[in-house]
Amino acid sequence: MNAASPRMAATWARLQAQGRKALIPFITAGDPAADTTPALMQALAEGGADIIELGVPFSDPSADGPVIQRATERALARGIGMAQVLAMVRQFRQHDDTTPVVLMGYANPIERYEQRHGAGAFARDAQAAGVDGVLVVDVPPEECEALAGAMRAARIDLIFLLAPTSTEARMAQIGAFATGYVYYVSLKGVTGAGHLDVAAVADALPRIKRHVAVPVGVGFGIRDAATARAIGAVADGVIIGSRLIELLQNETGDNAPLAARAFMRDMRQALDAVET
Numbered sequence: 001m002n003a004a005s006p007r008m009a010a011t012w013a014r015l016q017a018q019g020r021k022a023l024i025p026f027i028t029a030g031d032p033a034a035d036t037t038p039a040l041m042q043a044l045a046e047g048g049a050d051i052i053e054l055g056v057p058f059s060d061p062s063a064d065g066p067v068i069q070r071a072t073e074r075a076l077a078r079g080i081g082m083a084q085v086l087a088m089v090r091q092f093r094q095h096d097d098t099t100p101v102v103l104m105g106y107a108n109p110i111e112r113y114e115q116r117h118g119a120g121a122f123a124r125d126a127q128a129a130g131v132d133g134v135l136v137v138d139v140p141p142e143e144c145e146a147l148a149g150a151m152r153a154a155r156i157d158l159i160f161l162l163a164p165t166s167t168e169a170r171m172a173q174i175g176a177f178a179t180g181y182v183y184y185v186s187l188k189g190v191t192g193a194g195h196l197d198v199a200a201v202a203d204a205l206p207r208i209k210r211h212v213a214v215p216v217g218v219g220f221g222i223r224d225a226a227t228a229r230a231i232g233a234v235a236d237g238v239i240i241g242s243r244l245i246e247l248l249q250n251e252t253g254d255n256a257p258l259a260a261r262a263f264m265r266d267m268r269q270a271l272d273a274v275e276t
Helices: 006-018 037-047 066-077 082-093 107-117 121-129 145-153 168-177 198-211 225-232 242-248 255-272
Strands: 022-028 052-055 101-105 133-136 157-159 182-185 216-219 237-240
Touching: 006 022, 022 037, 022 066, 022 216, 022 242, 022 255, 037 052, 037 082, 037 255, 052 066, 052 082, 066 242, 082 101, 082 107, 082 121, 107 121, 107 133, 121 145, 133 145, 145 157, 168 198, 182 198, 198 216, 198 225, 225 237, 225 255, 237 255, 242 255
Parallel strands: 022 052, 022 237, 052 101, 101 133, 133 157, 182 216, 216 237
Antiparallel strands: none
């Protein structure tokens, strides 16, 4: 497996050996409550998540739709920044040392963290916390060389987005840097938008695979078990974000982890029904 993180490599190798598809939930750090995130992450893993994407709150999340924007605003109002996100990962690692964690967000929180803690602090502290991958939405492959080098040295995977509008040249550029997996955005627009066209996704994946050696996870528009099963039939992994955040946003206390675990179990059952 082309992965910098040993945890990530082991996870994809296990899934491949078992003939299973990756279940990859996304939640926003600090939502629905500041102290709930580590327990939520643990519940997601217990429910069958293979990799967890953890959103780093940022004030201008340009790729995110209304559901995730509101979650980010709630988290920012609670004072959640990169330092708190890394602390959440460290706390999760006290209970789970096998499930890969990917930080997903934007360049600004990384830059601010390094301004406060010194050059190279993010890679060092992310590695120490137990982070396995980063997906930085607004760092394209043309500008990623420094970040890619720092992540590679810290054994952290650098994950990129591809979209229906991505050209063959862009796929090749991303294929040169991507490790861990690639996140294919199944819809034009922001998270939570539109109607998922499974046939279009199935048509796109062979083109991507010609240029990208790592597994391909598909996200945006996956809201239920039936859609997860349909995407799982053509992709290496299924990424679920907006629907999960909608489910959790009004839950309080222990109810949020319970709801997250039950939702993951339904998704896991659907994915495991996919014939490979």
